[in-house]
Amino acid sequence: MHANTTTLAPAAPSVVFTDETLRKAATLARERHWPVWTGPSGEECSGEAVARHLEATTELLDKGGWLRTYDYSSDWTKGTDAGDEDSMTVKDMLKSLLRMARDSVGNDPRRTLRTALRHVGEGSPHGDTDTDLVACEVLDLLIKAHTGASGARAVPWSERLHRTLADINALLAAGARFARTYGPASPSC
Numbered sequence: 001m002h003a004n005t006t007t008l009a010p011a012a013p014s015v016v017f018t019d020e021t022l023r024k025a026a027t028l029a030r031e032r033h034w035p036v037w038t039g040p041s042g043e044e045c046s047g048e049a050v051a052r053h054l055e056a057t058t059e060l061l062d063k064g065g066w067l068r069t070y071d072y073s074s075d076w077t078k079g080t081d082a083g084d085e086d087s088m089t090v091k092d093m094l095k096s097l098l099r100m101a102r103d104s105v106g107n108d109p110r111r112t113l114r115t116a117l118r119h120v121g122e123g124s125p126h127g128d129t130d131t132d133l134v135a136c137e138v139l140d141l142l143i144k145a146h147t148g149a150s151g152a153r154a155v156p157w158s159e160r161l162h163r164t165l166a167d168i169n170a171l172l173a174a175g176a177r178f179a180r181t182y183g184p185a186s187p188s189c
Contacts, residue, residue: 013166017142017174024145025138026182036137037184039130047183049127051176053135056126057116058172065110066165068158113158113168138175138183 029036037044088096111119114136121132139154147157158168 013170014162014164015146015167015170017146017170021142021145022174022178022181025141025178028141028144029182036141037134039128039134041130043130044184044186045130045134046186047179047181048185049131050134050138050179050183053117053120053127053131054138054172054176054179056120056124057113057135058169060116060120060124061111061113061165061168061172063109064116065108066116066168067108067110067112068161068163070112070115112155113171114155135175135179138179139171142171142174142178 035044037047037050039045117132117135120127121129121135127135136154140152143152143154143157144150146152154171157163158171
């Protein structure tokens with residue numbers, strides 16, 4: 001006899017980024033007062049480099065998990081039980097300090113969208129500071145085109161209560177499509 005097992009399919013995104021959304025984002029990019037594809041180094045990033053950054057972000061979130069928002073309040077409660085330093089032995093004090101240090105680092109591999117984008121830019125062969133910031137600009141353009149709101153930004157959009165990892169992955173996939181379609185071909189970044 002076989003045990004009852006249920007395999008859950010990945011949740012479908014509640015948000016769809018159409019080709020029309022990408023075209024609207026391209027129009028917004030052309031109308032900007034500063035270049036979308038130039039990073040803080042002053043060098044232009046290719047659409048392919050930005051697409052690779054966004055795809056590596058998807059892989060990182062799929063591997064480690066996604067957090068809608070980071071719970072900063074947990075930082076206030078970590079390591080608050082240090083004990084009474086006057087009554088502790090040196091050994092107990094060192095143990096307590098090491099435990100507090102270990103706990104403050106955290107063990108949660110999940111990341112917010114912004115943290116995942118930054119981590120790909122910091123320690124990955126798939127991105128750097130320039131591709132990180134250009135990728136953020138691309139995602140912002142897509143969210144502006146998607147919502148029609150000129151002040152919309154991707155990170156606050158990703159932090160909405162009803163947002164899912166499937167929605168974030170749909171945004172990142174649309175960003176990679178946008179970068180390959182509308183980004184420059186130059187290999188400088």
